[in-house]
Amino acid sequence: MRKDFLFATWAGGGAVPPVLSVARALRERGHGVRVLADESLHEEVTAAGVEPVAWTTAPQGDVTDPAKDVIKDFEARTPLGALARLRDRIVCGPAADYARDTLAELRARPADVLVAEHMLLGALTGGEAAGIPVASLVTTIYPFPTPGAPPPGLGLAPASGALGRLRDRVLARLAVKPWGRGLPALNAARAAHGLPPVDSVVDAFDRVDRLLVLSPRALDHPGRRFPAHLRHVGPRLDDPAWARKPELPEGDAPLVLVGLSSSFMNQRTQLQRIADALGTLPVRGLLTTGPAVDPATVRAPGNVLVTAAAPHGVALRHAAVTITHAGHGTAVKSLAAGVPLVCVPLGRDQTEVARHVELAGAGITVSRNASPRTIARAVGRVLHEPSYRREARRLAAEIAAETATDRAVAELEALTGRNEGACGA
Structure with missing residues (x-):
């Protein structure tokens, strides 16, 4: 039976493609789907086959243009400063505006379920006020403290013993x-x-009927315990609509795929160092700058092809290693293809994702300030030590099993049958 879904998202870089992937899948099953989104995303929303709706009072941004980025976390000097910008400019500060716009759209055109990217607490508030089932989509490893795991965001390994449990309790409060x-x-x-x-902002993230984590359960800590309404529904592996057909470098040397953030994170220096590193190795490099960096600004050695964008899902069929900022989308697509990683975290959730990749044995991490020589050594190590590819292929098998059916769509369709008049507390 056809149902109507209202999605809500924002110009959050790598968080956008997985949200639109779920929206597309529901539309392909015959449901009515529309997406509240920044106008900069409307072309991408339309390409997903669903209807875009503009925010009217909530912030509007474009992460490919530093001047139009709402958060501008690339200006923050510390991780805490970056978090404060996200809190004050998206999650909490404009919550009333997001709630107002969401509720106005629901009153103008009612929906059976509201589905929001999890950072939009204002949109989730609007859905709660409307009294309809509400789901949030977490597009990375679950980012809040839970029993059985170290506090997320710090890149910590699991602790053991009484001192380790004490460490986790103290750091969870600080986080x-x-x-x-x-x-x-x-x-x-x-x-x-x-x-x-x-009572707390973190508790508010749980005021939903379903919290759907679009990340492989196999990539998270095995002993971690989650809230009852949380479901790991597997990653979305679709490439963004703006990624063109790839042109691969000539030759038969191992292919190294490079992809840093699709949004602006002041990453041109890192891209240049990676290009320089690959120029010293017997490899082919496919370096994708993303829409936020002009490819012409990267000086490429002869064995490296630089392009603004390429569908990573296609390029990964040929790749031996991926060098990435450890954004969740690029990291998981690589693992789903059985390709190990060299991670160069730039900020946001990337240190945490990189740490999970390392703990899984599927890659290694170098500093964002790493020299070309250090990057080259890391690539050589991942290329020549078979354990990295073996563990990446292990994760690929687990991801394939997890995504054999569309669990996200099944969970959202199940919500349309709820009879309660209000979402869970």
């Missing part, structure tokens, strides 16, 4: 503390729509 500054704005948004206050 959630910065969110507290956003609580007044979030509760003001809730009060404006007749909803009771919440």
Whole structure:
């Protein structure tokens, strides 16, 4: 039976393609789907075969243009400063605006389910106020503390023993503390729509009927325990609509695929160092700059082809190694193809993703300030030590099993049968 779904997302770089992948899948099953999104995303939304709807009062940005980026976390000097920008400019600060726009759209054209990218607490608030089932999509490894694992975001290995458990409890409290500054704005948004206050911002992320994690369970800590309403539904492996057919470098040397962020993270220096590193190795390099960096600004050695974009899913069929910032999308696509990684985290969730890749034995990490020589050594190690490819292929098999059916679509369709008038607390 046809149902109507309203999605809500924002110009969040790599978070956009997986959200639109779920929207597309629902549309292909005959459901009505529309997406509240920044106008900079409307072409991509349309390419997914669903209807775009513009925010009217909520912030609008374009992460491929530094001047139009809402968060501008590339200007932050510390990870804490970057988190504060996300909190104040997307998650909590404009929560009332996101809630107002979401509720207005639901009143104008009712939907059976609201599906929002998990950082849009304002949109989730609007869905809660409308009294319809609400789902959030987490497009990376689950980013909040849970029992049985170290606090996320710090790139820590699992601890053992009493001291390790104490470490995790202390750091978990510290990890959630910065969110507290956003609580007044979030509760003001809730009060404006007749909803009771919440005790913490982190608790608010759980005020949904389903929390769907679009990440492989096999990539997370095996002993981690999750909330009852959380489901790991597997990653989305679609390439973004703006990625063109790839042109591969000539020759038969091992192919190294390079992909840093699709949004601006001041990454041109890292791209140049990677190009220089590959120029010293007997490999072919396919370096994709993404829409935020002009390919002409990267000086390429003769064995490296530089292009703005290429569908990584296609290029990975030929690749031996991927060099990436450890954005979740690129990392998981590589692992799904059985390709090991050299990770160069630039910020955001990337240190955590890189750490999970390392713990799985499927890659290694170098600093964002690593020299071309250090990067070249890391590529050589991953190329020539068979354990990295073996573990990447192990994860590929687990990801294939996890994505054999579309669990995200099944969970969202199941929500349309709920009879409750309000979403869970």
